[in-house]
Amino acid sequence: MARCGGAIMGAGTKVQQELGVEDDADALYNWVKTCVNQNYELCPDDIIRTYAEHSGENVNWLQQMCTDYCGRDLFELGMAVENEGAQGNEATGDGGNGVTAGCLNAVGCEYDKFGISKAEAVARSHWAHSEGNAANSGPELFEPLYENINGKIKDGVISAEFKTALSKFITDEDGTVIGVVATTDSGSINIKATKGVMLATGGYCASDDMKMKFCQEALPYTTYMCYDCEGDGINAAMSIGADLYNMCNFYPIEVAQVYQYDPQYNDVFNSWLNMDDEGYMEVPAMNMAECHGGVRINTDAQVLDINGNPIPHLYASGNDVGTNIFGIPGNYPGCGCYVSFAFAYGRIAGQKLAAETAAE
Numbered sequence: 001m002a003r004c005g006g007a008i009m010g011a012g013t014k015v016q017q018e019l020g021v022e023d024d025a026d027a028l029y030n031w032v033k034t035c036v037n038q039n040y041e042l043c044p045d046d047i048i049r050t051y052a053e054h055s056g057e058n059v060n061w062l063q064q065m066c067t068d069y070c071g072r073d074l075f076e077l078g079m080a081v082e083n084e085g086a087q088g089n090e091a092t093g094d095g096g097n098g099v100t101a102g103c104l105n106a107v108g109c110e111y112d113k114f115g116i117s118k119a120e121a122v123a124r125s126h127w128a129h130s131e132g133n134a135a136n137s138g139p140e141l142f143e144p145l146y147e148n149i150n151g152k153i154k155d156g157v158i159s160a161e162f163k164t165a166l167s168k169f170i171t172d173e174d175g176t177v178i179g180v181v182a183t184t185d186s187g188s189i190n191i192k193a194t195k196g197v198m199l200a201t202g203g204y205c206a207s208d209d210m211k212m213k214f215c216q217e218a219l220p221y222t223t224y225m226c227y228d229c230e231g232d233g234i235n236a237a238m239s240i241g242a243d244l245y246n247m248c249n250f251y252p253i254e255v256a257q258v259y260q261y262d263p264q265y266n267d268v269f270n271s272w273l274n275m276d277d278e279g280y281m282e283v284p285a286m287n288m289a290e291c292h293g294g295v296r297i298n299t300d301a302q303v304l305d306i307n308g309n310p311i312p313h314l315y316a317s318g319n320d321v322g323t324n325i326f327g328i329p330g331n332y333p334g335c336g337c338y339v340s341f342a343f344a345y346g347r348i349a350g351q352k353l354a355a356e357t358a359a360e
C-alpha cells in the first residue's frame with residue numbers, strides 16, 4: 001500500500017460533499033455489483049453491501065488521521081476545483097492519475113462496458129495529494145497510518161515487530177486460533193494471540209509456487225506488488241481448513257510502466273523496486289498486478305472453512321481475501337477499490353477482534 005498510486009474509493013465522503021458530488025452507499029453497492037458480478041456471481045452480495053456501507057466513513061477517518069498525525073491535508077480540494085471536478089476531464093489528464101486530474105475522479109474502469117459514459121460515472125476515487133507533485137502518492141496515503149502506529153508504539157499502547165513472518169497458525173483442540181509460528185532472523189518463535197489473528201499478508205503475486213498450484217496462466221508474469229507477498233497467509237489458513245475462492249484472477253498489465261513517487265520516501269517506505277534520484281521506478285512488461293484470489297470471509301471478516309463455518313479467532317482482509325470486489329480483468333470497479341476493500345474489512349476485523357473473548 002505504501003507504494004500504491006494513492007487512490008482510495010469511497011461513497012458519501014466529505015470530499016465528495018464539498019465538491020458537490022452526489023453519492024451514497026446504495027449507489028456504490030449497485031455499481032460494484034454491476035461490475036464485479038457481470039457474467040459471473042463473483043462476489044457475495046452481502047460482502048459488497050458491507051464494503052459499500054463502510055467505504056465513505058473510512059475515507060473520512062483516514063482524512064482526519066492525516067490532519068491529526070501528519071499535520072497536513074490528505075486531499076487537495078483546490079486541485080479538484082481547479083480541474084473542474086475531474087469527471088471525464090481529458091484536458092487535465094483524467095485518464096491518468098490523481099495529481100494531474102485532481103483529488104477526486106472516476107478512473108480505472110471501462111464504464112462504457114457497463115452501459116454508462118465516463119462523464120456519467122460518479123467520481124469516487126479519492127487521490128492523496130502528492131507533496132512533491134510526483135505522479136503517485138501511495139506514501140502520502142499510507143503515512144497517516146504509519147504515523148498513527150508510530151505514535152501508539154511510542155506511547156506504549158501497542159508494539160510492532162518487523163521481520164517477523166507468519167508461517168503457521170497454532171490452534172487449540174476446538175480449532176480456535178490461539179497463536180502463530182513466525183520466522184525471524186534468529187529462528188522460529190511462537191506468538192500467543194488470546195483474542196485472535198488478523199491475516200493481511202497481501203496475497204500471492206510474488207510466488208511462482210502458488211501460481212503453479214492455482215493459476216498457471218500467471219506464470220509468465222512478474223509482479224509490481226511487494227516481493228514478499230508470497231501467499232504465506234493463504235497457505236497458513238489453508239493448512240487449518242480455510243476455503244479458497246477466486247484463485248486464478250489477477251489484474252494483468254501487459255506493457256512496461258514507469259511509476260514516479262516523491263524521492264523523499266525511498267528510505268521511509270522501502271520496497272522491492274528502487275527509485276532513481278527523481279523518484280522514478282521502472283516496472284517491466286507482463287506485470288501481474290494485484291492478485292484476486294484468497295480465503296473466503298463473511299461480513300464480519302471471519303475466515304470460513306470449506307463447510308462455510310467461521311474458523312474461530314481468524315480474520316482476514318485485503319489481497320489475502322478471495323471473496324472481494326475486484327472482479328475479473330476489465331470488470332474492476334475503479335481506482336482505489338483495493339485499498340478501500342483492505343480498509344473496510346481490516347477495520348471490521350479490528351473491531352471484532354477487540355470484542356472477542358480472550359481464549360485461555
Ligand SMILES: Cc1cc2nc3c(=O)[nH]c(=O)nc-3n(C[C@H](O)[C@H](O)[C@H](O)COP(=O)(O)OP(=O)(O)OC[C@H]3O[C@@H](n4cnc5c(N)ncnc54)[C@H](O)[C@@H]3O)c2cc1C
Pocket residue numbers: 001002003004005006007008009164165166167200201202203224225226228229230232233259290317318319320335336337338339340342
Ligand atoms: C504500483 C502500485 C499501484 C497501486 N495503486 C493502487 C491505488 O492507487 N489504489 C488502490 O486501491 N490499490 C492500488 N494498488 C493495489 C494496493 O496497493 C493493494 O491491493 C493493497 O495494498 C493490498 O493491501 P494488503 O493489506 O492486502 O497488502 P499489502 O499492502 O501488500 O501489505 C501486505 C504486507 O504483508 C507483509 N507480509 C507478507 N508476508 C508476510 C508474512 N508471512 N508475515 C507477515 N507479514 C507479511 C508484506 O511485507 C506487506 O507489508 C497498487 C499496487 C501497486 C503495486
